[in-house]
Amino acid sequence: MMTEIGHFALVLALGVAIVQSIVPLWGLRTGDTAMMAVGRPASLVQFALVALAFAALTKAYVTSDFSVVNAVENSHSAKPLLYKFTGVWGNHEGSMLLWVLILVFFSALVAVFGRSIPRTLHAAVLSVQAWVSSAFLLFIILTSNPFVRELPAPLEGKDLNPVLQDIGLAIHPPLLYLGYVGFSVAFAFAVAALIEGRIDAAWARWVRPWTLTAWIFLTAGIAMGSYWAYYELGWGGWWYWDPVENASFMPWLAGTALLHSASVMEKRNALKIWTVLLAILTFSLSLLGTFLVRSGVLTSVHSFASDPTRGVFILTILVIFIGGALLLFAWRAGTLTRGGFFAPISREGALVFNNLILCAACAAVFVGTLYPLALEAITGQKISVGAPFFDATFGKLILPVLVAIPFGQFLAWKRGDIRAVSQRLTIAFGLAVAAVAVAWVLAPGGGSKLAPFGIGLGAWLIFGPASELAFRVRLFRAAPGDTLRRAAGLPRSAWGTMFAHMGVGVMVIGIVAVSAWQSERILVVKPGETAEIAGYSLLYKGSEARRGPNYTATVGRFEVTLAGRPVGTMESAKRLYTARRMPTTEAAILTRGFSQIYVSMGDPANGGGRTVRIYHKPFVTLIWLGALVMVFGGLLSLSDRRLRVGAPRLARRSRLRATGEAA
């Protein structure tokens, strides 16, 4: 019964969405305030209905109702409850429903929190959001209905893919979707502004919190996905340039550019065209990512089972929305009035440079991801483009922007003094050089000669942003009391900016260290034998058989010592999930400071013993810690009162004095 209610709620939601797509915009055209006001209640009703549908699907999973085909395909009564719940989105139909749920959730938030946005803009935004939800609700109902029943119901389900039965799965997709789909708000604002033919600094002020929220979630989602792949897939890699990974990375790059562009619009009423275009581009890339994952065009660790009709449907949605938005942009961009002027060397100039490089980097990832697909579609020739390409292009393209970040933070608006800024950065530069020296001296053998410079770059990204803040509070140049007062008066967004940039530096250090100085040993061990890596000794104690709730396992034990002193034990396993008869490898990870030892069990070897793969990964945790610091910075900025949705309040006088900002 609940399933039918869910199904009905979904169809009803589509009806409401269609109404919400048309009526407020019609009201905008005719100046009818009553029609425009329809947007708010419609959004709330849509959200309630889709939430109901989602609850119905969840109930089917949690109660193991195998008359629902979706549950049969992806669940099992012996599965732990947590994974029954998270399995709801571990498949195409369920995750599509989650996608739409988040979309209407954001619409509802805009409906509720957008009270201070001008009525007309608000109505337009909600309508555009409804266009998107209508399209996807239609898609779900027609091609990906999770509520299809099968009677008589099978006795047991087919279980969830074991690789997905993991806590990371509980977090990674929802986080990612909150990010991807969150950018729909910026998209809706951009399209609405083009429809209205009007855009100004206030528009940017309203858009920023939504964009920042989406960015925070996307950053967290990507980092979580990376960490999950690292420990779950058993290969110790943290980024594969997998097409689906790229599909989430491209909106992130564009979204970061959008964030920075919107701040220029907000402060200086400039870069309007860039900002609108980036808002359209970011969500378009999100839609493209959705298409790539679900159409069967790609196959990778992530992509769901392919079905041509779905692919064609999504492609159509893509063409309509992206094409339509770009056409609208081309037609109406001329109505956007020119903004403030600025010198090439200025904060605006630095951010334009930032935009350019991020877009170029995004284009590199785009080409590398789609070229194989396009080539195969046209000529049938199969090629693969992997890490070497992306390292060569993205790796090089991103460097100038990383170097520029501290400069950008220091430069004044409108017209900057590059010499003064460079002087202020000398300490940070000196510290970065020191870091290069330290890295050069301490580095274990091997690795690229350039690696110490990579560490220096990371240090530059940590000390540079910090020194900007130190300068603002006159650290060491004024009385401590004065400095403290200034620090307390600094807007949170200043701290947020600093931490976000520092997070990048932390991540760079982790990436460089792991890429350059990782050690790997692949060998056969018999019980009682020891493997050595990076100064550690791993004593293999043999393996034993164990049972889990829905699997059997062979677990190998290792005792780890460093210079004779015991440091920990590690257990790596090879599991066989009984329902699907699928083997997986569970890696063992031991964290030492910021570094990790990683052990992956292989098959039994000829002549007894087992093959194992052992890694020492120096500073690898910094990769994800860096992402966390970035998220923290984003959250700080988000909590800054001035950036809240709504009429911005005048900064208190003391804050203005303390920051000493140039106009």
Place this chain on the structure above:
Amino acid sequence: MAMTRKKKRLAMLGGAGAVLALAVVLIFVSLKDTVAFFHFPTEFAEKKIEPGRNVRLGGMVKKGSVVRGEGTKITFVVADDKNSLPVTYVGILPDLFREGQGVVAEGKLGEDGVFRADRVLAKHDENYTPREIAELKEKGVWEGKDKKE
């Protein structure tokens, strides 16, 4: 400021153009250098694949050909309906690597005609299949149909 607004705009556009041009060149050159083509063993035999170039080899793992050598070195033979190619690999094979089933190996052809694999990809589960393996299935090479022994 000595520059007029027009000159500033031109400077910025010029700068932007230069950045984009550089990016485009970088992308195309890197693409040419790093693309890995996919071939069946027959194409190795006929086309004289350049040794030392990073390529992908796809086909069926010949039954009885997997030899786990000393330590972690593994050798096996990859075959399609007409030809076969010996492969060596050092490492742990993926969970679903099986004799008599399809595989995709990425690596380089050695001067001695033996393929040195850096990575081995196999099927992951019934629902997900690497693109190249799907093609192997279409060609009937997945489970050794039409195979001459």
